[in-house]
Amino acid sequence: MKKFVKGSIAWTYFLIRKRYQEKRHKARWKDRKSNKRGIKRQYIRDVEIHKAAPFILHKAPNNFSFIDNTNEVLKYFNEAKEIFRRKENVNFDISDVSNLTPDTVALLVSSVNSNKFVRTGSSKGNAPKKESLRKLFTESGFGEYISKSNGFKKSQSGNLLHKEVAQKVVPTIAKEACIVGLNYVFGQSSPSPKLYEVYSPLYETLLESMANTHNHADLNKQGECRWWLYVYNDPVSKTTSFSFIDLGVGIFRSVYTKKYIEKILKASGLKKNIDLVDDLLAGKINSRIEKDRELRGKGIPQIVHHSKSPYFKSFYIITNDVKINLTKNERESLEFSFDGTFLHWELIKPQIWK
Amino acid sequence: MEINKKIVIAKDFSDSPGARYVEDGEYSGEEFLNKILEPAFKEAISGDYKILIDLDGVWGYPSSFISGSFGKLSLENGSDVVLRHIEFKSDDSETRLGEFIKEIKNPRTREKK
Numbered sequence: 001m002k003k004f005v006k007g008s009i010a011w012t013y014f015l016i017r018k019r020y021q022e023k024r025h026k027a028r029w030k031d032r033k034s035n036k037r038g039i040k041r042q043y044i045r046d047v048e049i050h051k052a053a054p055f056i057l058h059k060a061p062n063n064f065s066f067i068d069n070t071n072e073v074l075k076y077f078n079e080a081k082e083i084f085r086r087k088e089n090v091n092f093d094i095s096d097v098s099n100l101t102p103d104t105v106a107l108l109v110s111s112v113n114s115n116k117f118v119r120t121g122s123s124k125g126n127a128p129k130k131e132s133l134r135k136l137f138t139e140s141g142f143g144e145y146i147s148k149s150n151g152f153k154k155s156q157s158g159n160l161l162h163k164e165v166a167q168k169v170v171p172t173i174a175k176e177a178c179i180v181g182l183n184y185v186f187g188q189s190s191p192s193p194k195l196y197e198v199y200s201p202l203y204e205t206l207l208e209s210m211a212n213t214h215n216h217a218d219l220n221k222q223g224e225c226r227w228w229l230y231v232y233n234d235p236v237s238k239t240t241s242f243s244f245i246d247l248g249v250g251i252f253r254s255v256y257t258k259k260y261i262e263k264i265l266k267a268s269g270l271k272k273n274i275d276l277v278d279d280l281l282a283g284k285i286n287s288r289i290e291k292d293r294e295l296r297g298k299g300i301p302q303i304v305h306h307s308k309s310p311y312f313k314s315f316y317i318i319t320n321d322v323k324i325n326l327t328k329n330e331r332e333s334l335e336f337s338f339d340g341t342f343l344h345w346e347l348i349k350p351q352i353w354k
Numbered sequence: 355m356e357i358n359k360k361i362v363i364a365k366d367f368s369d370s371p372g373a374r375y376v377e378d379g380e381y382s383g384e385e386f387l388n389k390i391l392e393p394a395f396k397e398a399i400s401g402d403y404k405i406l407i408d409l410d411g412v413w414g415y416p417s418s419f420i421s422g423s424f425g426k427l428s429l430e431n432g433s434d435v436v437l438r439h440i441e442f443k444s445d446d447s448e449t450r451l452g453e454f455i456k457e458i459k460n461p462r463t464r465e466k467k
Contacts, residue, residue, distance in 0.1 A: 169379035171370035175413055191369075191413055196446050203370070203414030211373040211418050283463060292374075295425050297463040298417035 046087060046120040055091040055124060056083050064094060065101040067316055067344055070323050073104060074336035077111060084121040092125030100133040102232035103344045105140045106243035110228040114247045116339075140230065160231040174206035177231045181240035181347045184233040201306035202347060206242070208299040209343050213246040239313070240347045247340040250320035251285075252276060273322050274333045281324075307345065310352060315345040357441065358403035359394055364411035366390060371415055374422035383422025391423055395431070398439040407454075409444040415453070424454055425461035433459050 004010045023029050058080055063069040080090050092108065094100065112123045127137045160180050162173055178199050183189040191199045206229070213227045227246040234241060248254070252273040279285050281304050283297035307315035307326035315326040319341040321334045363371070367390055372381040398405050409415070428436045436458050444450045 168377075169373040169382075171368065171372045171379070171381050171413075175370045178413060191411070193446050200414040200447070200450075204416050207371075207373060207414065207416040208418065211378060211416065292422075292426070294462045295421050295429065296374075296418075298421055302417040 043120065049087045050089060050119070050121045053088045053121070055089045055122075057091045057093050058083065060092065060094040060097050062097060063099045064097040064104050065099050066104045066107050066318070066342070067101060067314070068099070070318065071335045073107070074334060074338055077107065078336050080111070081117055084117065084119045087119075087121070089122045089124075092123060094137075095126045095129050097128050097133065098130065100128055100136060102136065102140070102230055102234075102241050103243040103342070105137060105232075106228055106230035106245050107342070109140070109230075110226075110245045110247055114226070116247060136232075140232070160229070162229045162231075169207060169210040171207065173229065174203055174210070177206055177229060177242065178202050180231045180233070181242070184240050185238065185347050185349050197309070198311045198347070201309045201312070205303050205306045205312075205343075205345070206244070208303050209244045212251075212299055212303075213244075213248065213341060234346075237346075238349070242343075242345055242347070244343040245340060250337075250339055251280065251341055252320040252322065253339075272333065273320055274331055277322060277324060277331050281326075303343075310350045311347060313346040313348045316343070318342040318344075355402070355404045355438065357406045358401065359398065359405045360408065361390060361394060361405060362408040362411070364408075369411055370413045371419040373416060374418040378418075381419075383419040383424075383426070386419070387423040387426055391427060395427060395436070395439060399435070403439070405440050407440060407442050409442055409450055409454070410446045415450065417457075420454060420457045421461065425457045428458040428461045433461075 004014070058076070061069060061072040061076055064073065064076075066073045080092070083090050092112070111117045112125075128134050160177060162177075178191075179189045181202060182195060182199060186195060186198065188195060210227060227244065230241075230243040230245075232241045232243070276285060281300060283299070283301040285297075303317075304326060306312065313327065317324040317326065318334075318338055320339070321337045322331060323334055324331045361367075363386075367386050368381040370381060371383070371386070372379050374382060375384045376382050394405050424436070437455070440458075442451050442454050
């Protein structure tokens with residue numbers, strides 16, 4: 001029989017148990033537990049409400065192109081977000097759109113897969129009636145990420161739709177995406193010296209996009225954000241488009257504002273995000289990561305430099321309420337905000353290439 | 355100074371370098387620095403010889419990779435010492451050589467707080 005004396009194992013267990021019981025009777029413990037239970041209960045309630053809620057038919061704008069019609073498309077997605085917030089579900093009706101671009105497919109697929117966007121709700125949708133757009137939509141692989149029962153299917157078109165679940169920088173995916181583009185536009189899939197000016201900027205841009213997402217995705221938790229990459233081979237223009245998207249908080253919301261006066265100006269609206277674009281592109285804006293701060297800030301300038309390549313066309317960055325056309329060096333303030341960062345560009349074979 | 359060691363990044367490390375830190379993902383600058391570059395560099399200093407670094411056959415060098423490896427090495431050891439013991443080779447591109455040397459000579463983007 002084990003002896004229950006001071007210093008014995010049984011005594012140690014007794015003390016641990018005693019301390020635990022005392023802790024359980026403290027107000028702080030009770031508050032935390034009830035709070036946790038409350039959140040869980042609320043979540044279960046929300047799931048039930050959403051399950052019973054109707055699907056609201058949400059008609060997409062005619063020009064369903066995030067790049068060409070940014071404000072209207074953002075409005076559409078913000079309205080969908082609001083429907084989910086009201087604890088209703090969304091039926092994405094894109095049947096009547098007259099224009100649909102690959103960048104919007106990327107935005108749609110990343111949104112409906114984001115818990116932040118959908119919350120506890122569900123989504124369903126249809127495909128465009130217009131044949132060419134229907135083809136683009138079904139060949140995107142969109143259906144693989146939505147639901148097998150919605151009638152979407154993945155075709156063997158050579159397009160690449162990738163969701164990074166590990167939420168990190170993945171060189172093998174950047175390499176794979178480069179091969180898809182090089183193969184389609186230039187008919188070559190290896191990094192030959194002749195194609196150096198093409199594959200090197202392409203690879204570096206993809207890698208820095210991933211790294212940027214990893215650093216700017218969340219204010220506190222580095223890397224806790226899924227990114228999506230959609231590589232689309234356009235059969236008409238014979239170009240390959242790259243759409244890179246993360247639904248984190250966006251670059252400007254993750255910006256580290258150093259001076260107190262800047263914080264006040266930003267909060268009061270006197271200093272707008274668009275005023276920070278030049279600093280952003282020059283790498284002068286700090287992320288909130290302290291480590292090696294004096295070494296950082298070269299990623300975006302490298303992307304900006306590559307955007308001027310004759311092999312890249314239509315290079316855009318959309319983040320928060322700012323849209324930047326890097327090719328034309330133009331920027332505009334948006335009416336609606338985008339919580340995340342979106343990069344889009346096209347790989348082309350210019351006339352000069354032989 | 356004599357070249358006594360050669361590092362071919364595409365063969366000895368990866369043909370697809372990653373970002374800055376190990377926690378960012380595979381083939382980071384930090385991984386390259388810790389596993390290959392720094393040990394070779396220390397040996398080169400003690401043996402008083404040069405290392406030749408072959409940059410060819412790689413898909414690209416993201417700035418965060420260069421900064422996380424050669425930039426960091428330069429910051430810790432000084433650019434003169436690094437350039438005395440490291441030489442680069444790139445048949446693919448002259449520009450590429452320039453990027454590495456620029457990073458070593460000027461690794462900082464801003465002053466340390």
